[in-house]
Amino acid sequence: MALSLAITEQVVGFREPLPTAWGRLDRRTLFLVELTGSDGIVGRGEAAPLEAYDGVSDDACRAGLRALAAELAQIDEDAPGHLVLDRLSATTPVQQALAAIDLAFWDRGGRRSGQPVAELLASGPLDGVAVHKTIGGVPAARAAEIAREAAAVGFTAFKVKVGLRVVGETGCEPATSTGAADIDGDVARVLAVREAVGPEARIKVDANGAWSVDEAVEALGRLTARPIAIRTAEEPVSGGDAWPHLRAALNAARIDIELSVDETADREPGAIRRGPDVVELKLARTGGIGPLLVRASLAQIAGVQIALASTFDGPLGIAAAVHAAAALKIERPLGLATLDALDLDDAPELADLAQRLAPVGGRIPLPPGPGLV
């Protein structure tokens, strides 16, 4: 018997358009898959391409999933797992499509054994993972409002988008498209968040690679000083060649800050050896739980810590990342509290799943399973 794969699509809007250093987001497509075997047990997965961010179009993802469905129809469901993996990864290069199948296999495996996926991955996984509230490139007053609301429901960690240029009183645009950073605007936004959440809260910034080395040194010098006192900067500069220069310049300026690499590590995996303390891994573009664990091991060997973040994934992607993070026993706050950015009013089934992954006191509880959620 072969496995059968059913594919559906759901377009979901963002509650508030999200301006970032790589573009403005209004909506996204989620591809949902159901993998069924002869035992009738269904495993569910999700592909979450985000073209503005990862360059993978919906058409490319759709074609990848259809190719994978055709290939799965040719594979005996009792074939050894490594042969199945080899055949699937030779079918399409689209990691988001491969991730959907990987998730469905894990979900089905959990359902078959009656266990949550995290228990399949490791013994004694965490019972939940800490998450931060992400605040987009909005003007300072709006950033403070979002931060206050999040703090009121228990968030103690925040990530603020920077590397942007404030436009009028309502919006921002990527600084890279205008050719000049607006460090005053970035500092004002982060200061507003600090004042809203108090001195104890943990704040990091994410520049999505928009700064030059000189801009990053100036901005991080101001952002690490009291009272803002951020502790981590994600993707301050872009490209592996810039990282050693940034690290040297920060050391020379006696600026003590943890650096986290994101997009650069996706394009240049070797960049994790060029200065960052932390690498951000994303399930959707890594190809799923299995490949993510391989990347995590390689980072650990290089002495780099691991963080997980979403590319505004749907609930199945978030659930899978929570299981992986719980199995990896990651204590730092992660970028997985992104489901409430999506308007799921027209997708009641997804809204129900998202409800089960809602952060409680700044943590997403591990779904008890079986399977992903």
Ligand SMILES: [Mg+2]
């Ligand atoms: Mg990032």
